Amino acid sequence: MNRRLRPHRAVAVLVGTVLAATGLSACGGSGDGGGTARVSAADLDKALDKPTDLTVWSWSASLPDVAKAFEKEHPKIKIKIQNVGTSTDQYTKLQNAIKAGKGAPDLATVEYSAMPQFALSGSLVDLHRFSFDSLEKDFTKATWESVKSGDGLYELPLNAGPMAMFYNKKVFDKYHITVPTTWDEYLKAAKKLHDAAPGTYIAGDNGNAGLTESLIWAAGGRPFSAEGDKVSVNLQDAGTKRFAADYQKLIDGKLLMPVNAWSPEWTSGLTKGKIATLLSGAWMSGTLKSGVPGGSGDWRVAPMPTYDGKPASAFTGGGSLALLKQSKNQLAAAAFLRYVSIGKGADITQASGSFPARADVLKSEKFLGEKDEYFGGQQVNRVFADSLSAVRPGWQYLPYDAYATSIFNDKVGKAFTGSITLQQGLDAWQEQLVEYGKDQGFSVG
Structure with a gap:
């Protein structure tokens, strides 16, 4: 999810063709009321009481552990994490599914840099639908800006790359x-x-x-x-x-x-x-x-x-999960997305070495004061947190x-x-x- 330094390859033909295929205007959602009407947190919780299978495309090494923890808390939800390729390889497959109108997952890892092209094509669900805009205060300003495109909110921050x-x-x-x-x-x-x-x-x-x-x-x-x-x-x-x-x-x-x-x-x-x-x-x-x-x-x-x-x-790198409009289980998918970025899933991801986007963690003296033996016992999180505050x-x-x-x-x-x-x-x-x-x-x- 974070290797922004890696050169992108083999996408010149397919990247962007989804814009021409779908047009530049947003399209309606599908499944469990996949329109634009707002739904409540209670609606998301109710969705977790229904037997549901979710598919997530991601190359994140920590996400399978997050999915297992979520399934343990919500046994009626089954989550299949599929690694269909890293970064550009996944985006190409995702765009093919969008163009075909079928075959897309419920959720997919999308780097902050790539998110606008999928949002503009109308392929992603605007998370205002779930009132996730109310969570802005829970994240740092710089990462929050990274998950917006125009007036839309298309991800919740998960990690940061200051x-x-x-x-x-x-x-x-x-x-x-x-x-x-x-x-x-x-x-x-x-x-x-x-x-x-x-x-x-x-x-x-x-x-x-x-x-x-x-x-x-x-x-x-x-x-x-x-x-x-x-x-x-x-x-x-x-x-x-x-x-x-x-x-x-x-x-x-x-x-x-x-x-x-x-x-x-x-x-x-x-x-x-x-x-x-x-x-x-x-x-x-x-x-x-x-x-x-x-x-x-x-x-x-x-x-x-x-x-x-x-x-x-x-920033360099960073990304989160985006909810695809093709999803027929948008409420359950949104609940998992919330868990990944602001629930216990975020703790699991952070423990794997990801730098957090949550504002409360970055104010924690315990987190900032951690000494990293690889870096000679330096409190490196302080350097990264200061960098995050200095992002232009x-x-x-x-x-x-x-x-x-x-x-x-x-x-x-x-x-x-x-x-x-x-x-x-x-x-x-x-x-x-x-x-x-x-x-x-x-x-x-």
């Missing part, structure tokens, strides 16, 4: 690198490190759409906006240009290890101390523990470098973000080989995104 800088303290200490707090300091640290050890890099990047979007967000860029079928794409705004100019210096200086995130070479670089930092979401702590177990005690977490020294951050407001994803990320390397990836500049790559990306949006029926400016 960005931080993970750094290898052992490597930093060996080469006398001071932990950078600004981008100027980050660039200087990158050069000092690579000069001292040519086979060691401040970071690894060979073109990564998710990371690029998040860094633009943190820099204050707002290149995308959408309201109904009106879309704006502007990858020449001030924040985007600021990011591109500084990141270009890393590329020009050959200060980035040319590897794809999640590749064997990337994992090897982290394991051997050849990649010294990761700019990523809070969930990366779990990835390091599982993927680089030998690094225990070597790594630490610090705030993201900023341009002026003032806190500024963004107002970011929007394109309603066809999955398509955008699928073509990123074709357009922007060339910048990492030096054949074009990063800004030229972003300009070419914009040109293709505008053309594609128009082909899908959007009014793009």
